[in-house]
Amino acid sequence: xxxxxQSPEALRLQEGESSSLNCSYTVxxxxxxxxxxxxxxxxPEFLFTLYSAGEEKEKERLKATxxxxxxxxHITAPKPxxxxxxxxxxxxxxxxxxxxxxxxxxxxxx
Amino acid sequence: GAxxxxxxxxxxxxxxxxxxxxxxxxxxxxTTMFWYRQFPKQSLMLMATSNEGSxxxxxxxxxxxxxxxxxxxxxxxxxxxxxxxxxxxxxYICSAFTPGLxxxxxxxxxxxxxxxx
Numbered sequence: 001x002x003x004x005x006q007s008p009e010a011l012r013l014q015e016g017e018s019s020s021l022n023c024s025y026t027v028x029x030x031x032x033x034x035x036x037x038x039x040x041x042x043x044p045e046f047l048f049t050l051y052s053a054g055e056e057k058e059k060e061r062l063k064a065t066x067x068x069x070x071x072x073x074h075i076t077a078p079k080p081x082x083x084x085x086x087x088x089x090x091x092x093x094x095x096x097x098x099x100x101x102x103x104x105x106x107x108x109x110x
Numbered sequence: 111g112a113x114x115x116x117x118x119x120x121x122x123x124x125x126x127x128x129x130x131x132x133x134x135x136x137x138x139x140x141t142t143m144f145w146y147r148q149f150p151k152q153s154l155m156l157m158a159t160s161n162e163g164s165x166x167x168x169x170x171x172x173x174x175x176x177x178x179x180x181x182x183x184x185x186x187x188x189x190x191x192x193x194x195x196x197x198x199x200x201x202y203i204c205s206a207f208t209p210g211l212x213x214x215x216x217x218x219x220x221x222x223x224x225x226x227x
Contacts, residue, residue, distance in 0.1 A: 034215050043116075043203045043218035044154070087153065097144075098216060102153045 002027045002092050004101035012107045013078055021073040021104045023088030033071050034098065035064050036087040044087055047073075078108045113137050114206050116219035123194055124227055131189045131222045133204030139184035140206035144216060145177075148201045160187050194226040 007022045025033065032051055036044035048057045050066040057064050061082065063074040073086055085105045089098040113136040123129050133143055142161050146154040158179050160166040166179035176198075178190040187206075191198055201223055205216035 032215070036218075041201075041221070041223070043114075043205075043221045046112075046215050046217060049215050097156060097159060100154045100156075105151075 002090060002099045004088055004090055004099050006086075006088055006101035006104050008104060009102070010105040010107070012109065013075075015079055015108055015110050016077045018074070018076045018078070020075070021086055021106070023071040023073070023101055024069060025071070025088075025090045025099075025101075026069075027090045027092040027099070029093030031091040031093050033066055034089045034091070035062075035071070035073055036089065038085045038087055038103070040085075047086075075106070078106075080108045080110050082106065083108045112217040114204065114217050114219040116204055116222050118222060119220060120223045120225075122225045122227065125195055126193055129191045129194055129224060131191075131202055131204075131224075133187045133189070133206070133219050135185045135206040135217070138206070138208060140187075140208050141184065142207045143181055143187040144205045144207065145179060145187075145189050146203045146205070148203060148221075154203065157189075191224065194224070196226045199224055199226045 004025045032049050034049050035047040038044040048064040053068045055066050061076050065072045085103040087103045088101040091098050115134045117132045145157045147157050148154050156169050157172045158166045158168045160179050160181040162181050162184050168174045176192055181187040201221050203221040205218045207216045
C-alpha cells in the first residue's frame with residue numbers, strides 16, 4: 001500500500017530563517033511526487049512535480065529534491081507570505097490516484 | 111493555464127436537502143476528476159475518482175448513493191450530496207487531471223465549504 005508521511009507536523013520560522021520540510025514515501029513504482037501549497041480555506045496550489053531520484057526543481061525561495069525514499073522542500077530566507085500548509089503526494093505506476101501526506105503547517109514570523 | 115473552478119464556494123443548507131457542487135476545468139479537458147473532502151487541519155481525503163463518460167469509482171467507506179458524481183463532459187463534473195446531514199458539513203475540493211498536461215499533475219479547484227444545519 002502506498003504511503004506518505006510528512007515531518008514536521010508544524011514548523012515556526014523567523015523571517016529569513018531557512019529550513020527544510022520532509023516527505024517520506026513508500027510506493028510500488030513511483031510515477032511522480034508532487035508538492036502543493038494550501039492556504040486556509042482554499043484549494044491546494046501546485047508547486048512541483050519530481051519524477052526520479054536526483055531530480056531537483058526550484059521556484060523563487062523553494063527548492064524540491066527527490067531520493068528513492070523521500071523528498072525535501074527547502075525554503076531559503078522565507079517571508080511571512082510563505083506561511084501555508086505544504087502537502088506532498090505520490091502517484092504510483094499502478095493507478096491514477098494520488099496519495100497525500102498529512103501536510104506540514106509552516107508559519108513564518110516577521 | 112490549468113485553471114479549475116468550483117461553484118458554489120460556500121453553501122448553507124437545511125438537514126435533509128440535497129446540494130450540488132460543480133467542478134469545471136476552464137482551459138483544458140480533464141479525462142479524470144477527483145473529489146476530496148477535508149476536515150479542519152487535516153489532509154485531503156479522496157472520496158471518488160470520476161472518469162468522463164463512465165461511472166465514478168468510490169473509495170472504501172464513501173456511500174455512492176449519498177455522494178452522487180456525474181462527469182458528463184471533459185470539462186465538468188458534479189458532486190451531489192443527497193439528504194445532507196450536519197455530519198456532511200466539510201470542505202469539498204475537486205481536482206482535474208489529464209495525462210501529459212504540465213507534468214501529469216492534478217490541478218485543484220478553490221473548494222466548496224458546506225454547512226448543513
